[in-house]
Amino acid sequence: MTARVDGPDKVTGRARYAVEHPADGAAYVWAVPSVIARGTIRSVDASRALALPGVLAVITPDNAPRLPGTGDPELALFQTRAVAYRGQFAAAVVAGTLEAAREAAGRVVIEYEQAAHDVTLTASHPGLYKPDFVNPRYETDTAVGDFDGAFAAAAVRVDATYRTPAEHNHPMEPHATVAVWHAGTLTVYDATQGPSRAAGQIAAVFGLEPGQVRVIAEHVGGGFGAKGMPRANVILAAMAARVTGRPVKFAVTRPQMFAVTGHRAPSIQRVRLGAGPDGRLTAVCHDVIDQTSTLKEFTEQSAVATRHMYAAPHRRTTHRVVRLDVPTPSWMRAPGECPGMFALESAMDELAAACGIDPVELRLRNEPAVHPETGQPFSSRHLAACLREGAARFGWAGRDPAPGVRREGRWLAGTGVAASTYPARAMPSQARVTVSPSGRYQVSIAAADIGTGARTALLAVAAEALGVPAAAIDLRIGDSALPPAMIAGGSMGTASWTWAVIKACGALRDQVRARDGAVPPGGLTAYADTAADIGALPAHARYAFGAQFAEVQVDADTGEVRVPRLLGVFAAGRIVSPAQARSQLIGGMTMGQSMALHEESAMDPQFGDYPNHDLAGYHIAAHADVQDIDAVWIDEKEPELGPAGAKGIGEVGIVGTAAAIAGAVCHATRIRVRDLPIRLDKLLRQSHDPDDSAVHPAAGRDRQIRL
Amino acid sequence: MRPFGYLVPPDPAAAIAAVTGRPGATFLAGGTNLVDLMKLGVATPDLLVDVTGLLPHRIEPVPGGGLRIGAGVRNSDLAADQRVPGSGCPARAGDHRNLAILGGSPHCVATHPSDMAVALAALDAVVHVEGPAGSRALPLGELYRLPGDRPDRETTLERGDLITAVELPAPGFAARSAYRKVRDRASYAFGVALVAAALDVDSGVVRDARIALGAVAPRPWRARTAERMLAGRPATAEWFGRAADAELADAAPLPDNAFKITLVRNIVVRMLCELARGELAGAAS
Numbered sequence: 002m003t004a005r006v007d008g009p010d011k012v013t014g015r016a017r018y019a020v021e022h023p024a025d026g027a028a029y030v031w032a033v034p035s036v037i038a039r040g041t042i043r044s045v046d047a048s049r050a051l052a053l054p055g056v057l058a059v060i061t062p063d064n065a066p067r068l069p070g071t072g073d074p075e076l077a078l079f080q081t082r083a084v085a086y087r088g089q090f091a092a093a094v095v096a097g098t099l100e101a102a103r104e105a106a107g108r109v110v111i112e113y114e115q116a117a118h119d120v121t122l123t124a125s126h127p128g129l130y131k132p133d134f135v136n137p138r139y140e141t142d143t144a145v146g147d148f149d150g151a152f153a154a155a156a157v158r159v160d161a162t163y164r165t166p167a168e169h170n171h172p173m174e175p176h177a178t179v180a181v182w183h184a185g186t187l188t189v190y191d192a193t194q195g196p197s198r199a200a201g202q203i204a205a206v207f208g209l210e211p212g213q214v215r216v217i218a219e220h221v222g223g224g225f226g227a228k229g230m231p232r233a234n235v236i237l238a239a240m241a242a243r244v245t246g247r248p249v250k251f252a253v254t255r256p257q258m259f260a261v262t263g264h265r266a267p268s269i270q271r272v273r274l275g276a277g278p279d280g281r282l283t284a285v286c287h288d289v290i291d292q293t294s295t296l297k298e299f300t301e302q303s304a305v306a307t308r309h310m311y312a313a314p315h316r317r318t319t320h321r322v323v324r325l326d327v328p329t330p331s332w333m334r335a336p337g338e339c340p341g342m343f344a345l346e347s348a349m350d351e352l353a354a355a356c357g358i359d360p361v362e363l364r365l366r367n368e369p370a371v372h373p374e375t376g377q378p379f380s381s382r383h384l385a386a387c388l389r390e391g392a393a394r395f396g397w398a399g400r401d402p403a404p405g406v407r408r409e410g411r412w413l414a415g416t417g418v419a420a421s422t423y424p425a426r427a428m429p430s431q432a433r434v435t436v437s438p439s440g441r442y443q444v445s446i447a448a449a450d451i452g453t454g455a456r457t458a459l460l461a462v463a464a465e466a467l468g469v470p471a472a473a474i475d476l477r478i479g480d481s482a483l484p485p486a487m488i489a490g491g492s493m494g495t496a497s498w499t500w501a502v503i504k505a506c507g508a509l510r511d512q513v514r515a516r517d518g519a520v521p522p523g524g525l526t527a528y529a530d531t532a533a534d535i536g537a538l539p540a541h542a543r544y545a546f547g548a549q550f551a552e553v554q555v556d557a558d559t560g561e562v563r564v565p566r567l568l569g570v571f572a573a574g575r576i577v578s579p580a581q582a583r584s585q586l587i588g589g590m591t592m593g594q595s596m597a598l599h600e601e602s603a604m605d606p607q608f609g610d611y612p613n614h615d616l617a618g619y620h621i622a623a624h625a626d627v628q629d630i631d632a633v634w635i636d637e638k639e640p641e642l643g644p645a646g647a648k649g650i651g652e653v654g655i656v657g658t659a660a661a662i663a664g665a666v667c668h669a670t671r672i673r674v675r676d677l678p679i680r681l682d683k684l685l686r687q688s689h690d691p692d693d694s695a696v697h698p699a700a701g702r703d704r705q706i707r708l
Numbered sequence: 709m710r711p712f713g714y715l716v717p718p719d720p721a722a723a724i725a726a727v728t729g730r731p732g733a734t735f736l737a738g739g740t741n742l743v744d745l746m747k748l749g750v751a752t753p754d755l756l757v758d759v760t761g762l763l764p765h766r767i768e769p770v771p772g773g774g775l776r777i778g779a780g781v782r783n784s785d786l787a788a789d790q791r792v793p794g795s796g797c798p799a800r801a802g803d804h805r806n807l808a809i810l811g812g813s814p815h816c817v818a819t820h821p822s823d824m825a826v827a828l829a830a831l832d833a834v835v836h837v838e839g840p841a842g843s844r845a846l847p848l849g850e851l852y853r854l855p856g857d858r859p860d861r862e863t864t865l866e867r868g869d870l871i872t873a874v875e876l877p878a879p880g881f882a883a884r885s886a887y888r889k890v891r892d893r894a895s896y897a898f899g900v901a902l903v904a905a906a907l908d909v910d911s912g913v914v915r916d917a918r919i920a921l922g923a924v925a926p927r928p929w930r931a932r933t934a935e936r937m938l939a940g941r942p943a944t945a946e947w948f949g950r951a952a953d954a955e956l957a958d959a960a961p962l963p964d965n966a967f968k969i970t971l972v973r974n975i976v977v978r979m980l981c982e983l984a985r986g987e988l989a990g991a992a993s
Binding site for chain 2: 561599682686
């Protein structure tokens, strides 16, 4: 087990995060968010703010520098007077101290022309439309065979609608930037998942050449997708630095993060499953309704996983989206798969009950031999092995399927299972490796360690590829001046970066070998680019898989849900760095438990705002909520996706957890909660409702429990 | 920057005088609420009068078997004191579904979120106050007020009033008491519903009952209707349920918090049943 190489720096405080980088004469920014959800800024009166000592500038739509690149409207700060959502930055104060900036921000008087807003997603919203594609570039709809006919003819049918709420990523470190201009070039210390991509996008906004922007992200305190692309913070810091001629520091506040740093949009998902009495699926349909902002279209690909999970001859998936006066949704850990698999896997659990088949067995019976829509072979698919291994470890055998019959004291007990999946992909990346005559190696790649352990994993991979101890290697990452690389996102970091690093290391060893081991005084350098390798990948279906098992307890009187046990078994290619991988997977499962039981950004329709916009009101699982949790993996090596044989583990861990817990809650209480999060009020409320079974023909079970 | 003054007065009288004479002044004690509110810009005092060194820090027995807890005693010390009924219970760890179902007004349906005050309400605690007009003692039930048309005023304290101690009467049957905090996650959350209960049973008949509810009203809610109904009744789940129903008969829930009626009823009945069986004496969960 490898210790985290930057662990000592992090626990002693030596590791510097973005806003901690020293900058002589730095000024500070405080943003002024809009207080309406739709309308226009009529006027900005900055006089009372400018009158405060230490205030350097108030940036408004009246005086903001014009930005040449406005392709991303979220980054086109102060370029129009239109307000697209509550909390959008309307102005900003720059001052010599953070305190002065904050105080002055409260004195900026903005008058608005307010328009009526619409912030509520409904399944019948008249503004719903079919987008050209869904995130990132998947087909919007797919269809194979005759779903309607097959579903109508099916012996057993499940037809249920599932809802997931808006959720926010909330990395521990907020979005933050230090921006410094020097002779027409911009250097930013930024909390980003991808220095290379950020540098290019920031340059485009300011009309600069890519080489004129340098993004440094030495340590990043989490991202979960929210830092995958530049956000308003980096543009505002750079703009303020240009306006004032001073280095500028800016950290987004936690409440502001609810508006300007992305989130997962709420979803309404109808899943229909038709099967024979033996549980073999004949018809699968997943219809997703989603929302985006008026600024940007982002449609979460929630039905995409349904395209490859289970065999069925007749199938359909659709996505519809509506533009509302809400903050722009974006990537949040496993966008698409995470909310989508809550719906699909919950429906599979309902089908298992309807057929009287064990839910593990039901999934095994519906394993496809090839991708069920495209017919492509899977590069490696070991979902069945995960289910079997998990069932054995968890003690699943002999489980009594009857719901609501196990009670210990005040607790009702239940268990549940769900499958996990996430695409296995890699993106072109480059790496440089040098060796000096003294035998020191330097490995350089613009990767980012956002707390995942990437630095540790890359060092281990480089040491193995070079055949030298890790202590002989200086690893440089987190800087756009290094060879460009894929972001730490989409579970692609490890596969993409290790591919380039191993390739460069191999090329360097070839050079050294060609010289019979003699390194010239100037050293040797090898460079690798994986673009051609990735372009030549066969058209195969490549995914990681997993199986998650949950044990829950539900207080019979209060509906309080506890999770004494969670087990995940994953097939995610070769695990490059086991200690860090286990943390990643357990972290994903913990976030999945949070999604199941706690997380919800509640929208206030009157003001168009999230009233629970801090971590006191936005609950995530506390330490005491996470009890016996474990993640293991089966031996697997991805044969196609680069020399490391890795598939990526950043996201598969969160996929399926919520469905496993929802299934376990149903097993404990007979109550199927289809709208997350599963809170005690929903269990108390539903316990008095009549049977709401989604299973057709209706099973007619008594859903009353003593709650 | 919003500057404010900071004063460490020599004695309580000086502290009271400093706050009484200045509308923007406020006492600073533990600061766990005040400092948060100041960070958010909700509270904007221009003078903090630090009383942490002035308040009594001792827990002392009083004649008749009660305890007097100095207002300077830290919650952690209090929780560690085995003399206090329910020591170590979560009562001392600090959207619409959370709103009040009892005692609200057209001006306010916020709930009083405190755990501690609910337990103290059940224990008939007496609050000792020093103020500009001298010293006085009032039952906890008279400290907190319902919002009516003045939702900005949560207590009956006047400017310059300083709580110096809380007195708990002799434990009596309250030694057989329990506290239950229902919350959405296992720690670090305000309660969704809170119940402090104590029961005195003799030969299957309730001699006396104490029930205080939290997170259901703008102040700790002593369930006196239920208590009165239970006196002299059989200690059975049926009667506990009837008493809870009587207490909750006047509840005026909103659509999203109606579940609290079921929730409170369920907890009260279960706690009283467990207390009646002697299962919960002194316990908290």
